[in-house]
Amino acid sequence: xxxxxxxxxxxxxxxxxxxxxxxxxxxxxxxxxxxxxxxxxxxxxxxxxxxxxxxxxxxxxxxxxxxxxxxxxxxxxxxxxxxxxxxxxxxxxxxxxxxxxxxxxxxxxxxxxxxxxxxxxxxxxxxxxxxxxxxxxxxxxxxxxxxxxxxxxxxxxxxxxxxxxxxxxxxxxxxxxxxxxxxxxxxxxxxxxxxxxxxxxxxxxxxxxxxxxxxxxxxxxxxxxxxxxxxxxxxxxxxxxxxxxxxxxxxxxxxxxxxxxxxxxxxxxxxxxxxxxxxxxxxxxxxxxxxxxxxxxxxxxxxxxxxxx
Amino acid sequence: xxxxxxxxxxxxxxxxxxxxxxxxxxxxxxxxxxxxxxxxxxxxxxxxxxxxxxxxxxxxxxxxxxxxxxxxxxxxxxxxxxxxxxxxxxxxxxxxxxxxxxxxxxxxxxxxxxxxxxxxxxxxxxxxxxxxxxxxxxxxxxxxxxxxxxxxxxxxxxxxxxxxxxxxxxxxxxxxxxxxxxxxxxxxxxxxxxxxxxxxx
Numbered sequence: 439x440x441x442x443x444x445x446x447x448x449x450x451x452x453x454x455x456x457x458x459x460x461x462x463x464x465x466x467x468x469x470x471x472x473x474x475x476x477x478x479x480x481x482x483x484x485x486x487x488x489x490x491x492x493x494x495x496x497x498x499x500x501x502x503x504x505x506x507x508x509x510x511x512x513x514x515x516x517x518x519x520x521x522x523x524x525x526x527x528x529x530x531x532x533x534x535x536x537x538x539x540x541x542x543x544x545x546x547x548x549x550x551x552x553x554x555x556x557x558x559x560x561x562x563x564x565x566x567x568x569x570x571x572x573x574x575x576x577x578x579x580x581x582x583x584x585x586x587x588x589x590x591x592x593x594x595x596x597x598x599x600x601x602x603x604x605x606x607x608x609x610x611x612x613x614x615x616x617x618x619x620x621x622x623x624x625x626x627x628x629x630x631x632x633x634x635x636x637x638x639x640x641x642x643x644x645x646x647x648x649x650x651x652x653x654x655x656x657x658x659x660x661x662x663x664x665x666x667x668x669x670x671x672x673x674x675x676x677x678x679x680x681x682x683x684x685x686x687x688x689x690x691x692x693x694x695x696x697x698x699x700x701x702x703x704x705x706x707x708x709x710x711x712x713x714x715x716x717x718x719x720x721x722x723x724x725x726x727x728x729x730x731x732x733x734x735x736x737x738x739x740x741x742x743x744x745x746x747x
Numbered sequence: 748x749x750x751x752x753x754x755x756x757x758x759x760x761x762x763x764x765x766x767x768x769x770x771x772x773x774x775x776x777x778x779x780x781x782x783x784x785x786x787x788x789x790x791x792x793x794x795x796x797x798x799x800x801x802x803x804x805x806x807x808x809x810x811x812x813x814x815x816x817x818x819x820x821x822x823x824x825x826x827x828x829x830x831x832x833x834x835x836x837x838x839x840x841x842x843x844x845x846x847x848x849x850x851x852x853x854x855x856x857x858x859x860x861x862x863x864x865x866x867x868x869x870x871x872x873x874x875x876x877x878x879x880x881x882x883x884x885x886x887x888x889x890x891x892x893x894x895x896x897x898x899x900x901x902x903x904x905x906x907x908x909x910x911x912x913x914x915x916x917x918x919x920x921x922x923x924x925x926x927x928x929x930x931x932x933x934x935x936x937x938x939x940x941x942x943x944x945x946x947x948x
Contacts, residue, residue, distance in 0.1 A: 502783075510783030518918040520782055571916075573784055618917045689917060708860055708913065710852065717783045721847060 485646035488560065490580040496564035497730075502575035504644045506717050511651045512569065513670055514618050515604065515611040522613070527650035530610045530671070535655050541601075541677035544592035551655055555641065558582040562645075563638060563659075568700045568729045570664035574714045579659050580642035585633040593629065593677045600632040601625070601682035602658060603674035619685045625669035626682035626696065627660065630737055636661055639672075662731040664698045695747040699738070700729035704747050761822050765829040768796045769836075786844045793837035794866075798907050798925055800830030805904060805932045812939075824880055827900075831877040834907075838870050862913035869906035872899050901936075904929055 513523040535551040560580050568574045588600065606622035608614040614621045631637065638659040641648060648654040653670025660667050666686055676682070686694035693707050702712045702725040713722040728734050738746075772792055775781050781788040804826040811819040846853050856863045876897055878884065885893050908929055912922040 506783035514917065518916075520784070573787070616918075705859070708862055710856065710859070713852070715784065715786065715845075720786075720844075722845075722849075 485642075485649055487646050488580050488642040490560035490562040490642070490645075493561045493563040496562070496578070497566060497576060499564075499566070499576045501564060501578055501644075502717050507575060507577055507643065508649050508651060510717065512571075512665065513613075513651055513653065515613045515621075515623065515671075516651065517613045518618060523651035524649075526612050530605075530607075530650045530654070532650065532655040532671075535673070537656070537672065538674045539591050539676075540674070542594045542597040542679060543677045544594060545590070554587060554656070555582065558586055560641070561638075565636075565638075565659060565661040566729050567659075567661065567665055567668070568714060568725065570666060570694070570698070570706060570711075572709060572711070572714050573717055574725075574729075575717050578644055579638055579640040580645070581638040581640035581659065583635060584637040584639045584658065585635065587639050588632060588675075591675075591677070596679050597677035598629055599678045599681055600627050600629060601674075601676040601678050602627075602669045602672050603676075604669055605671045605673045620688050622673075623669060623685045624682065624688075625658065625667055625684050626678075627667070628681075628737075629677075631660070631734075634734060634737065636731055636734065662700055662728040662734045664700060666694070667698050697738075697743070697746050699734075699743065699747075700725060701727060701743055701747070703727075704744055758822075758825075762825060765800065765826060768792075768833070786840070790837060790840045790845060793833050793840060794911070797830055797833035797837050798911060800826055800833055801900070801904050801907055802925065802928050802932065804830055805900065805929070809932065809935045809939075828877060828880055831873050834870055834873055862910055865906050865913065866910040869903045869910060872903050872906075876900065876903075901933065904933075 509524045510520045511523040512520065513527070516523040516526040536548050537551060537554050538548050540546045560582060562578055562580050564576060564578045566574055567577050593600075602625045604623035605611065606614060608621075627637070638661075640653075640657050640659045641655060643652060648657065650671075653668075653672075656672050657670040658668045658672065667684075681696055684694075684696060686698075687696060700711075705711050711725055714725045715722050772781075772789065776785055776789060779785070781792075804823055807819055807823045807826065811817050842848060842853060846856075857867050858864070876899060879888060879893060879896060888896065908922060908926045911925060912919060915922055
């Protein structure tokens with residue numbers, strides 16, 4: 439297998455727009471039936487198999503093991519240690535699941551998860567994930583481009599940002615019983631970031647539905663931003679005119695900015711972001727600008743990324 | 748003779764208790780029980796054990812006085828040296844496993860990252876204490892100078908706790924527990940000194 443040197447990644451490695459537009463031709467006609475079937479599976483915490491069409495621009499890098507992806511998690515709703523989510527997330531009930539869509543859009547409302555996903559084809563996309571703490575993984579996500587989901591709610595001209603909220607249910611999320619962060623967890627993107635073809639709403643990984651510790655039943659994946667931007671277990675999507683508050687920004691504004699793009703030249707105040715340890719590897723590797731997803735650079739043209747960290 | 752044997756047995760038990768975390772960590776590492784990022788977990792565990800043994804060594808004097816068991820003091824050197832051993836392993840694994848001897852990056856870390864600056868300072872300050880822990884060194888320095896030098900631990904221990912506190916992202920409870928223990932141990936000394944000072948005047 440060819441393992442491409444990460445440094446070789448160029449603009450060309452990311453989906454060219456015209457090909458991206460034809461993506462449905464790559465689909466084998468699999469609608470989101472897999473996830474719908476999975477949603478009605480009898481057991482709560484167990485994952486169900488999920489079919490998805492491979493996305494041609496996945497990274498060829500070796501995937502992080504399923505065990506590591508599902509046992510080394512930052513999901514403070516279930517505890518602050520890396521192994522807490524895998525241990526404590528079993529009690530979360532992800533069915534039924536409703537998502538509130540509100541703000542500046544033509545079709546606000548409270549939707550069942552099934553209705554949010556209905557009619558969208560699932561894709562498998564292998565993305566790098568870079569945590570702000572200096573480690574990274576390669577994860578085969580299954581999901582739907584966020585843009586496809588958002589367009590259905592018809593954001594109006596006033597919508598400049600999209601805000602997301604995680605479930606707030608201390609009875610099933612023991613980490614929420616202490617105010618480690620401001621609950622519910624909040625995240626947000628500029629509308630053009632949210633609509634970027636790389637931004638994914640994930641419902642599964644490694645060919646099956648998401649486990650609770652990975653953000654079941656539905657989570658964001660923004661591969662060019664630090665992991666904490668990819669909010670888990672989403673129950674609310676709001677189209678806003680002003681930049682939304684985000685959980686980590688509220689917690690430590692000098693350390694976590696709204697943009698939080700992966701950037702080896704802008705250090706976290708307490709540690710360097712120049713290198714990272716890929717989980718499963720020994721030597722640290724150089725961190726790539728935008729985590730190697732250079733096609734997003736145009737979103738930030740003219741912006742001082744040291745200021746808008 | 749019987750009491751001497753018992754002494755040796757007690758000492759061996761203390762030594763084994765201090766040593767136990769090393770095979771325990773080695774076993775976990777070998778079995779993959781340190782999680783997906785074993786290097787980070789190992790560094791963290793070694794640092795936490797270093798801090799624990801620093802606090803235990805600081806607890807020995809008050810315990811000996813309060814319990815009226817002066818012979819406890821003989822364990823202080825062993826516990827203190829184990830504390831240094833864990834901090835040294837913590838430091839070595841950061842240099843060798845995390846940074847893999849990338850001295851440029853390490854230098855930058857020390858200068859730019861306050862929590863690393865503080866940790867490194869605490870480590871450097873521990874070195875003279877470890878070196879002067881032999882009987883010969885104590886004799887050479889004399890008890891007054893030796894004691895004065897070893898008061899550095901009252902600087903090192905707070906630096907160690909601060910180093911831990913600063914690296915935590917959101918949940919500050921664990922380092923605050925260590926800070927509370929340290930506050931009690933240092934508070935007892937201040938109270939003790941004040942009491943002695945009063946008695947003298």
